[in-house]
Amino acid sequence: MANQDLKRRIHVLGTGGTIAGAQSDSRHLGYTAATYGIDWLLNAVPGLHDLAILTGEQLVNIGSQDMDDRIWLQLARRVDELLSTPAVDAVLITHGTDTLEETAYFLSLVIASPKPVVLVGSMRPATALGADGPANIYNGVALATDARAAGRGTLLCLDGEIHRPRHVTKAGTMSSNAFCSSPAGLAGVVLAGRVEWFEVAGAARAHCFSIAGRDELPRVDIIYAYPGMSADLIDSLVAAGTRGLVIAGVGAGNINRSAIARLSAAVANGIPVVRSSRVARPMVFRNAEVNDDHHGFVAARDLNPGKSRVLLQLALTVSTDAGRIQEYFERC
Ligand code: ASP
Numbered sequence: 001m002a003n004q005d006l007k008r009r010i011h012v013l014g015t016g017g018t019i020a021g022a023q024s025d026s027r028h029l030g031y032t033a034a035t036y037g038i039d040w041l042l043n044a045v046p047g048l049h050d051l052a053i054l055t056g057e058q059l060v061n062i063g064s065q066d067m068d069d070r071i072w073l074q075l076a077r078r079v080d081e082l083l084s085t086p087a088v089d090a091v092l093i094t095h096g097t098d099t100l101e102e103t104a105y106f107l108s109l110v111i112a113s114p115k116p117v118v119l120v121g122s123m124r125p126a127t128a129l130g131a132d133g134p135a136n137i138y139n140g141v142a143l144a145t146d147a148r149a150a151g152r153g154t155l156l157c158l159d160g161e162i163h164r165p166r167h168v169t170k171a172g173t174m175s176s177n178a179f180c181s182s183p184a185g186l187a188g189v190v191l192a193g194r195v196e197w198f199e200v201a202g203a204a205r206a207h208c209f210s211i212a213g214r215d216e217l218p219r220v221d222i223i224y225a226y227p228g229m230s231a232d233l234i235d236s237l238v239a240a241g242t243r244g245l246v247i248a249g250v251g252a253g254n255i256n257r258s259a260i261a262r263l264s265a266a267v268a269n270g271i272p273v274v275r276s277s278r279v280a281r282p283m284v285f286r287n288a289e290v291n292d293d294h295h296g297f298v299a300a301r302d303l304n305p306g307k308s309r310v311l312l313q314l315a316l317t318v319s320t321d322a323g324r325i326q327e328y329f330e331r332c
Contacts, residue, residue, distance in 0.1 A: 008089040008145040010052040011082050013075065014038030015103075016061040017096025019133040021125030031125040033063040033096060041094060044126065045134045051193060052145045064096025064121075067103060069217040069313070075103070076110045076211055083113035090116040090144035094137065097121040097170055097178065100156065104165035105307045108154035109314055109332055112207045116149040119156045123176045132159065132176040142193035148201055155187060162188040162195075166332075169304055171280065183281055184302070208332040209314040218243040218316040222305045223259075224278060225249045231262040238266055244312045244320075246274045248305035253277045253284035260295065267296040272320055274329070276300035276308040286326070296322045301329055 014020065016034030020041055023031040038056040042048060059078060060071055075093070082088045095103055104119045111117055120140035122133035140157040143149055156163040159177045167184035181187075188197040221242045223233055227250075237245065245266060249255050253275035255263065263273045275297050277284050286292045286299040300308040311332060315325045 004053070007051075007053050009087060010054050010090050010092055010141055010144050011088045012038055012042060012054060012056045012092045012094065012141075013078065014041065014056065014058045014061065015064070015067075015071075015075070015093060015095045017064050017094065017098075017100075017121050018125050019094050019096070019120065019122035019136070020061065021127075023125055023127045026127050026129050031127070033125070034061040036126055037061065038094065041126065041133070041137065045137050048138055048141060051138070051141050054141070062096070064099040064103070067096070067099045070215070072103060072106045073211055073214060073217070076107055079107065079111055079117055080113065083111070083115045083117075088115070090118065090149070092137075092140050092144050093117070093119045095119050095121050097123060097158075099306075100179075101165065101168050101170060101304075102306050102310050104154050104156050104168070106310050106314075108165040109208050109311065110211050111154060114151045116144045116146075116152070117154045118144045118149070119154065121158060123174070123178050130176075135160075138193060139190040143190055143195055146195045148195070148197055151201060152187070152199075153207070157190060160190055161186050162190060162197075166303065166307070169280075208328060209317065211317075214317065217313040220244040220246060220309045220312045220316070222246045222248055222309055224305075225255045225259070229256055229259060231256075231258040234259060234262040234266060238269070238271060242271065244272045244274070244316055246276055246300070246305050246308045246312060248278040249275055249284070250278060252288055253282075253299065254289055260290065263297070264295040267322070270320055272298060272312065272316070272322060272325055274298040274300050274308050274312050274325070276303060276305040278305065298322050298326045298329060303329065 020036045021033040022035035120136040167181040171180035172178040315328045
């Protein structure tokens, strides 16, 4: 057990999710996410308080399908506030897994502090046989206390694996090993609280945006491409007031000819368009099959549609210029 004076102080923010979920019977499939509060979750992990001095706070208690821009801004402000005091060495966030990658990526783009921010979730509810939440919280706290985690930006810790927000995606709906950072790879692993890094320190991307004074983000929508896709979808979103569009394109961010023409018209009307891909491991380069220079499109590179949307929302708080937005997609 670490000496109390040497222990790091970790503040844990609870937001809900399956990690806080309960079943009426552990033999049943059905459960309700976001049932238990953060103190209950922390007290359910054996030995956790030996790792660090922990304080808990319930920010919201929701299934992460109900996460939205307003809560992201609230969460980021609270994280900033906590990390700016010497009384907190790192923040751990418990979160649902459905939109975990978007929240993590959002935080990585707006939090400037070098202190660790670690997000954890679980695939099985707290009452399940073989619940994965306690181990993920234990390893997440161990990661947050690791001196080598500082300066690496926001991290995710699930099933003994350390992921970076830009690279991670939820790739499955069943096993506890649902998160994948292929092809970029894991940042490291954690086993029973022991952290092993695969990456050299200081590999974090610079934080890119300030959210000072903001209580909402520009509306950005995603359009999922498919054979025979109707371009009417684009017109409907433009009419509804969208400020930017992300295409979950087929293959390397492709879309049919009529959709390209409508998207090109949207760009001419001041609505930036980002080409991402619906494939499991996206990589969309500029000017491959689509002439991005000609249409004024932005290529999402390795960012999937969900995270492209987050980045475009933040980029739009600065500029609508495609060249400037493309730079953010390269750098952030
Ligand atoms: N729907 C849940 C959520 O995202 C799923 C989970 O946490 O695994 O909150």
